[in-house]
Amino acid sequence: MNTRDKTIEIAFADEATAVAARESDQDAKLPNAIGSKKNLFDLDRVRLEDFFEQVLGEKRYRAHQVMKWIHHRYVTDFGEMTDLGKTLRAKLELHAEVRAPIVILDQASTDGTHKWLLGMDPKNAIEAVFIPDKGRGTLCVSSQVGCALNCQFCSTGTQGFNRNLTTAEIIGQVWVAARHLGNVPHQRRKLTNVVMMGMGEPLMNFDNVVRAMSIMRDDLGYGLANKRVTLSTAGMVPMIDRLGEESDVSLAVSLHAANDELRSELVPLNKKYPIEELMAACQRYVQRKPRSSITFEYTMMKGVNDQPQHARQLARLMRQFDNAVQMKDAAKVNLIPFNPFPGTRFERSTEEDIRAFQKLLLDARILTMVRRTRGGDIDAACGQLKGQVMDRTRRQADFRKKLQAQGATDAAA
Numbered sequence: 383m384n385t386r387d388k389t390i391e392i393a394f395a396d397e398a399t400a401v402a403a404r405e406s407d408q409d410a411k412l413p414n415a416i417g418s419k420k421n422l423f424d425l426d427r428v429r430l431e432d433f434f435e436q437v438l439g440e441k442r443y444r445a446h447q448v449m450k451w452i453h454h455r456y457v458t459d460f461g462e463m464t465d466l467g468k469t470l471r472a473k474l475e476l477h478a479e480v481r482a483p484i485v486i487l488d489q490a491s492t493d494g495t496h497k498w499l500l501g502m503d504p505k506n507a508i509e510a511v512f513i514p515d516k517g518r519g520t521l522c523v524s525s526q527v528g529c530a531l532n533c534q535f536c537s538t539g540t541q542g543f544n545r546n547l548t549t550a551e552i553i554g555q556v557w558v559a560a561r562h563l564g565n566v567p568h569q570r571r572k573l574t575n576v577v578m579m580g581m582g583e584p585l586m587n588f589d590n591v592v593r594a595m596s597i598m599r600d601d602l603g604y605g606l607a608n609k610r611v612t613l614s615t616a617g618m619v620p621m622i623d624r625l626g627e628e629s630d631v632s633l634a635v636s637l638h639a640a641n642d643e644l645r646s647e648l649v650p651l652n653k654k655y656p657i658e659e660l661m662a663a664c665q666r667y668v669q670r671k672p673r674s675s676i677t678f679e680y681t682m683m684k685g686v687n688d689q690p691q692h693a694r695q696l697a698r699l700m701r702q703f704d705n706a707v708q709m710k711d712a713a714k715v716n717l718i719p720f721n722p723f724p725g726t727r728f729e730r731s732t733e734e735d736i737r738a739f740q741k742l743l744l745d746a747r748i749l750t751m752v753r754r755t756r757g758g759d760i761d762a763a764c765g766q767l768k769g770q771v772m773d774r775t776r777r778q779a780d781f782r783k784k785l786q787a788q789g790a791t792d793a794a795a
């Protein structure tokens with residue numbers, strides 16, 4: 383069976399059934415059921431060294447051996463870590479575990495994109511997507527179960543919000559994908575880039591995300607260069623500054639409109655942190671890191687933000703940014719054709735309008751790419767991720783009511 387070319391179903395007809403059917407299995411793996419064992423996926427290099435020294439009474443370098451077993455060889459059973467002595471293995475069994483997310487559903491698109499539905503606890507599941515391309519393979523990773531921000535063009539936003547993911551649950555997505563791909567860090571690797579662009583606003587889960595990104599970039603983890611790990615934010619201004627202080631990753635900003643009135647409608651967070659404040663934070667981020675750039679994501683919605691006047695506004699904003707940081711091409715624009723989902727009021731811009739929009743920006747000397755839609759046949763395209771969220775807000779229920787009113791309940795179920 384060619385896994386690239388066909389959907390792999392793990393004996394379940396649909397995602398909701400899958401989650402329910404696995405609940406009893408997951409119950410056995412909950413933290414309560416395994417007492418106080420530490421999940422080693424939660425620990426970056428320094429914390430793992432501390433754990434070895436302070437909890438196990440071992441030399442710090444032993445942590446390096448275990449990291450290689452986990453992240454390079456995908457081994458989770460301490461009994462198989464053959465270069466560790468018997469006594470150490472017994473101590474690890476007593477105090478630790480390596481617990482990966484449960485793969486509930488594993489789907490391959492006809493274009494090579496791969497999506498995993500991963501169980502995080504008995505009630506919640508998130509999605510991660512791998513997108514292979516010429517010479518690179520990018521994993522889109524989730525940071526929260528659902529999202530509190532409610533961007534109007536995003537399927538995740540309609541699901542409401544449950545909780546932040548732990549470091550283990552974030553790096554666990556990378557581990558599942560890397561193991562599936564047979565990724566060999568530092569050699570001919572298939573997973574070359576990670577984007578924190580899946581479900582959730584990563585800067586609202588700052589500590590866990592930063593710790594997971596440090597494992598992604600660690601040679602004992604996945605060995606990715608700073609510029610190959612990208613965090614995408616809807617514009618959490620104070621946390622952009624903190625990210626600049628604590629991490630060196632690439633930054634992407636979900637912009638989608640170049641004026642406050644429209645952006646506040648599409649991205650409600652804009653009411654709190656308007657464009658001027660957002661651009662000033664982006665400026666500070668770039669100035670901390672010479673030669674870095676920021677990618678501004680712009681989802682193209684028919685008749686909403688895709689007209690020539692919008693392109694001209696965007697070009698002005700991007701030029702101001704380049705001038706402010708005194709660097710050519712500090713601002714890059716990624717145009718994303720809108721990916722529809724059941725119940726949305728938006729439509730994708732026409733190919734013609736997207737090309738005309740891009741030309742206006744290119745003529746203004748703004749580096750502008752159009753992102754190809756990938757994984758649309760398995761709902762894995764940008765803005766389509768939804769997982770399974772036990773919503774703690776009213777949003778999911780409200781959205782379902784709206785769908786019912788439209789007679790589209792089946793499509794949303």
Ligand code: SF4
Binds near residue numbers: 532536
């Ligand atoms: S676009 Fe990102 S920040 Fe906005 S609702 Fe979707 S997941 Fe949340």
